[in-house]
Amino acid sequence: MATVGLSGCSLQSQSFSLRSLRKSCRVQGRSRRNVCFTVRAKTENGVVSTSANEATGPDLSVIVNGLRFPNPFVIGSGPPGTNYTVMKRAFDEGWGGVIAKTVSLDSSKVVNVTPRYARLHAPNTKEVIGWENIELISDRPFETMLDDMRRLKQEYPDRILIASVMEEYNRASWEEVIERLEDTGVDALEINFSCPHGMPERRMGMAMGQDCDILGEVCEWINQKATVPVWAKMTPNITDITQPAKRALDAGCEGIAAINTISSVTGINLDTLRPEPCVEGYSTPGGYSSKAVRPIALARVMAIAQMIKREFPNQGLSLSGIGGVETGNDAAEFILLGSNTVQVCTGVMMHGYPLVKKLCSELQSFMSKHGFTSVEDFRGASLEYFTTHTELVRMQKEAVKQRSAVRKGLASDKDWTGEGFVKETETMVSN
Numbered sequence: 001m002a003t004v005g006l007s008g009c010s011l012q013s014q015s016f017s018l019r020s021l022r023k024s025c026r027v028q029g030r031s032r033r034n035v036c037f038t039v040r041a042k043t044e045n046g047v048v049s050t051s052a053n054e055a056t057g058p059d060l061s062v063i064v065n066g067l068r069f070p071n072p073f074v075i076g077s078g079p080p081g082t083n084y085t086v087m088k089r090a091f092d093e094g095w096g097g098v099i100a101k102t103v104s105l106d107s108s109k110v111v112n113v114t115p116r117y118a119r120l121h122a123p124n125t126k127e128v129i130g131w132e133n134i135e136l137i138s139d140r141p142f143e144t145m146l147d148d149m150r151r152l153k154q155e156y157p158d159r160i161l162i163a164s165v166m167e168e169y170n171r172a173s174w175e176e177v178i179e180r181l182e183d184t185g186v187d188a189l190e191i192n193f194s195c196p197h198g199m200p201e202r203r204m205g206m207a208m209g210q211d212c213d214i215l216g217e218v219c220e221w222i223n224q225k226a227t228v229p230v231w232a233k234m235t236p237n238i239t240d241i242t243q244p245a246k247r248a249l250d251a252g253c254e255g256i257a258a259i260n261t262i263s264s265v266t267g268i269n270l271d272t273l274r275p276e277p278c279v280e281g282y283s284t285p286g287g288y289s290s291k292a293v294r295p296i297a298l299a300r301v302m303a304i305a306q307m308i309k310r311e312f313p314n315q316g317l318s319l320s321g322i323g324g325v326e327t328g329n330d331a332a333e334f335i336l337l338g339s340n341t342v343q344v345c346t347g348v349m350m351h352g353y354p355l356v357k358k359l360c361s362e363l364q365s366f367m368s369k370h371g372f373t374s375v376e377d378f379r380g381a382s383l384e385y386f387t388t389h390t391e392l393v394r395m396q397k398e399a400v401k402q403r404s405a406v407r408k409g410l411a412s413d414k415d416w417t418g419e420g421f422v423k424e425t426e427t428m429v430s431n
């Protein structure tokens, strides 16, 4: 492993290029600027609001790719980051960072329909467990979104604002969009390789994210141009999510964000026989989010974290966990699986921007309970408890032998009885 010093910058890497060196220096420069800021921002009426976790308790601040976030909670790209007003609200409520709604150069091609959301409720309750959307990327003019981001960075210079971007398979367009976004002062870029509806019809979003060769090539174009950290946002609608994630990191991205929504059909109205969300009697498959996707998101985040540990050790690459987060404990699970930050989108649409205060205090309670004083104290701590099924069998055989104890549960599938079926199932559940 080589240690390289240049103009006050140093980085460790097994293989590096001038490009990554230039980006790393820029990132480190930014980290110096941001390390000591106090998270305070003026609201419209001049009242000073503080970050959601400024009260006493374990330190929630995280430094990711050289950027300092006051807490790991980041607004995920979507409706909660569509314009200046809502992004400002997020900063004022204390969100650690904001990822703006995805933009592209030509918004005139983006035409949304209404209704574009459909919810899945838990049986016999009003509780929302799943959320489908067929919303496209931002339908606001690119210049308008640039103005919003520039204004936010002027008013909140020390808060983390990340632009989300999607483009067609055209190098010049990517270079233009990146240059103009960076010019607003945004701190990082998130590349949307993952929107599952609408945009793939134009070979964008998920269509790019599912093709490792195209994704790798586009990431190279992006990283040759970008001077701020780049996160690639992955689609879960692929057999092995670690493959595009590795290609993105190989091509110079500093981080991975996962997951975007899961391809879905929320349901069919049994009176009208029409699918939801129903637009003029018709629908199209959409993207699924909220609570129901969390276990799937956790599995994908775990797989990506293992891959980063194995393939890119000690290179400071980051992981942003996304999917169904509504509580501090949900976030703790993503962090235990290696996430540096945790994004929330649908949770904000259901509970509003003040949710961040609850997220922070619940995460702090979890940390206090375990004696963790920083997020890094427990980040990735649960990864080591995953292994193969073959290894579980070997370990259990070994443990039973060592304890000379009667093994819990049935010894063999032949022992199931119809009579005691539920009790027998209970003997093999772990929680």
Ligand SMILES: Cc1cc2nc3c(=O)[nH]c(=O)nc-3n(C[C@H](O)[C@H](O)[C@H](O)COP(=O)(O)O)c2cc1C
Pocket (backbone or CB within 6 Å): 076, 077, 078, 079, 101, 102, 131, 133, 135, 136, 137, 138, 164, 192, 195, 233, 259, 260, 261, 288, 289, 290, 291, 293, 322, 323, 324, 325, 343, 344, 345, 346, 347
């Ligand atoms: C209505 C809606 C619009 C979204 N728009 C975008 C988008 O423009 N760009 C993007 O990268 N992700 C978009 N997403 C995906 C979210 O950022 C997030 O990856 C996903 O919803 C899972 O997280 P959640 O369960 O916290 O919502 C959207 C999600 C929803 C619900």
